[in-house]
Amino acid sequence: MALDRSLIAGLPTFQGLGDRDLDAILSLARASHVARDAEIFAQDAAAEQFHLLLSGHVRVVRTTPAGDQVIARYINEGEFFGIAVAMGRSTYPASAVAAADCVVLTWPNRAWAEIQARFPAVGAGAYRTIGERLQETQERVVEMSTQQVEQRIASAVLRLVRQSGRKTGEGIEIDFPITRQDIAEMTGTTLHTVSRVLSAWEEQGIVGGGRQKVVVTDPHALLLIAENRRP
Amino acid sequence: MALDRSLIAGLPTFQGLGDRDLDAILSLARASHVARDAEIFAQDAAAEQFHLLLSGHVRVVRTTPAGDQVIARYINEGEFFGIAVAMGRSTYPASAVAAADCVVLTWPNRAWAEIQARFPAVGAGAYRTIGERLQETQERVVEMSTQQVEQRIASAVLRLVRQSGRKTGEGIEIDFPITRQDIAEMTGTTLHTVSRVLSAWEEQGIVGGGRQKVVVTDPHALLLIAENRRP
DNA sequence: CGCTGTGTTGAATGCCGTCAACGTCGGTGG
DNA sequence: CCACCGACGTTGACGGCATTCAACACAGCG
Numbered sequence: 173m174a175l176d177r178s179l180i181a182g183l184p185t186f187q188g189l190g191d192r193d194l195d196a197i198l199s200l201a202r203a204s205h206v207a208r209d210a211e212i213f214a215q216d217a218a219a220e221q222f223h224l225l226l227s228g229h230v231r232v233v234r235t236t237p238a239g240d241q242v243i244a245r246y247i248n249e250g251e252f253f254g255i256a257v258a259m260g261r262s263t264y265p266a267s268a269v270a271a272a273d274c275v276v277l278t279w280p281n282r283a284w285a286e287i288q289a290r291f292p293a294v295g296a297g298a299y300r301t302i303g304e305r306l307q308e309t310q311e312r313v314v315e316m317s318t319q320q321v322e323q324r325i326a327s328a329v330l331r332l333v334r335q336s337g338r339k340t341g342e343g344i345e346i347d348f349p350i351t352r353q354d355i356a357e358m359t360g361t362t363l364h365t366v367s368r369v370l371s372a373w374e375e376q377g378i379v380g381g382g383r384q385k386v387v388v389t390d391p392h393a394l395l396l397i398a399e400n401r402r403p
Numbered sequence: 404m405a406l407d408r409s410l411i412a413g414l415p416t417f418q419g420l421g422d423r424d425l426d427a428i429l430s431l432a433r434a435s436h437v438a439r440d441a442e443i444f445a446q447d448a449a450a451e452q453f454h455l456l457l458s459g460h461v462r463v464v465r466t467t468p469a470g471d472q473v474i475a476r477y478i479n480e481g482e483f484f485g486i487a488v489a490m491g492r493s494t495y496p497a498s499a500v501a502a503a504d505c506v507v508l509t510w511p512n513r514a515w516a517e518i519q520a521r522f523p524a525v526g527a528g529a530y531r532t533i534g535e536r537l538q539e540t541q542e543r544v545v546e547m548s549t550q551q552v553e554q555r556i557a558s559a560v561l562r563l564v565r566q567s568g569r570k571t572g573e574g575i576e577i578d579f580p581i582t583r584q585d586i587a588e589m590t591g592t593t594l595h596t597v598s599r600v601l602s603a604w605e606e607q608g609i610v611g612g613g614r615q616k617v618v619v620t621d622p623h624a625l626l627l628i629a630e631n632r633r634p
Numbered sequence: 635c636g637c638t639g640t641g642t643t644g645a646a647t648g649c650c651g652t653c654a655a656c657g658t659c660g661g662t663g664g
Numbered sequence: 665c666c667a668c669c670g671a672c673g674t675t676g677a678c679g680g681c682a683t684t685c686a687a688c689a690c691a692g693c694g
Binding site: 237299302303307 | 467469471490527530531535541543544588
Binding site: 582583584594599602615 | 642
């Protein structure tokens with residue numbers, strides 16, 4: 173059965189395309205559900221497909237030979253991921269795991285050349301995405317080089333809130349399950365330190381939370397901490 | 404006066420192009436000398452050109468609001484740099500400074516669309532370059548998250564040696580001037596720590612050096628340190 | 635010949651990782 | 665329904681690695 177174009181019609185990636193174009197792109201794709209914690213692709217596996225996240229959240233993780241894990245980034249709804257083909261790579265540099273239940277569109281690599289040729293705007297958008305990720309990653313290197321752990325955690329939480337925040341009565345909530353361990357793997361620290369820092373913030377009324385949940389009640393205070401300008 | 408096509412004919416970037424193609428690409432460019440320590444473009448400035456390094460070495464540096472500097476990477480001969488246009492950016496995310504005397508080719512941004520359209524292989528090569536830089540940068544995040552300072556310094560020196568090494572009688576030498584401070588800014592540490600580590604390595608006969616110079620005499624030992632498998 | 639940039643080394647401080655113990659939530663199976 | 669168990673979270677104590685502070689040495693250059 174053909175996929176309905178309404179799946180992707182609203183996404184910025186495909187802006188400006190007509191119905192026939194959307195149908196053409198979708199005709200090459202396959203949609204699937206992915207349960208939470210299921211792996212979408214594995215680090216170092218042959219990269220034969222690329223993906224677009226329709227709903228849910230995906231965690232991109234690199235594992236070192238020693239077994240340490242580092243979270244490279246979270247993918248949000250509407251973003252491409254696993255686009256090794258666009259970077260001329262033949263294997264995936266990291267694994268992708270569903271952080272929540274997901275709906276994913278998948279194309280075979282050979283579709284990339286066709287999409288890029290027929291819809292240059294889509295290709296350009298993907299390259300802009302890669303460029304943005306490069307900038308973000310370098311920003312992270314700068315943070316890890318110059319900031320203390322508490323500031324880095326503040327920056328990471330703010331990034332999550334901006335990219336995946338959902339307003340609630342209490343404040344802004346990160347709308348997928350996230351553990352202290354996850355935050356530690358994003359900031360290059362340990363779950364112990366993250367727990368200590370979040371506990372301190374909770375006492376000051378900056379964040380709230382609970383099990384696998386983070387709610388930011390005072391984003392401004394967090395910003396001050398991230399910029400090391402705490403009053 | 405027109406630029407001679409021999410300037411770029413040997414570069415992997417332009418492989419497979421004919422003489423007329425090379426001339427066409429060069430006709431859009433301008434060549435210039437850049438003295439050591441001169442700035443080629445500035446962080447946050449409007450990105451109106453992109454560059455290719457013909458000879459010399461270029462240091463790409465990000466500066467934080469607090470004044471801390473972090474070296475994002477070194478550019479080697481034959482590489483594009485400052486290709487904000489390919490990532491859809493309107494400003495440069497970092498500054499570029501000549502680490503040694505350089506010869507640089509410069510194109511106005513509008514040449515990018517034309518080159519990409521007429522010579523897709525060149526465009527694809529640039530995107531592969533961006534992809535490689537993304538992978539390298541993420542690799543650096545992993546290192547900073549999981550490794551100790553000495554291992555990170557070893558990794559950084561090995562990277563420099565692989566990318567810009569020159570064989571000499573003593574061993575492999577990094578063929579541009581580099582200070583302890585530079586290495587510190589690549590690894591997120593201080594020049595003091597770098598000095599201590601290099602002094603210790605020198606005593607063990609792993610590296611040699613001198614003022615603004617690093618010579619690796621025992622690359623294998625460095626590799627063992629980088630992988631934390633020191634005997 | 636002094637000055638500036640670079641490099642070295644010692645001593646002390648402190649951040650944060652490590653080790654350890656315990657508490658709590660939620661799902662699962664009897 | 666409830667007991668159990670594993671995953672997640674919290675907190676204290678301790679120690680080590682690397683930064684910070686300080687002082688000095690040396691080279692190149694005007």
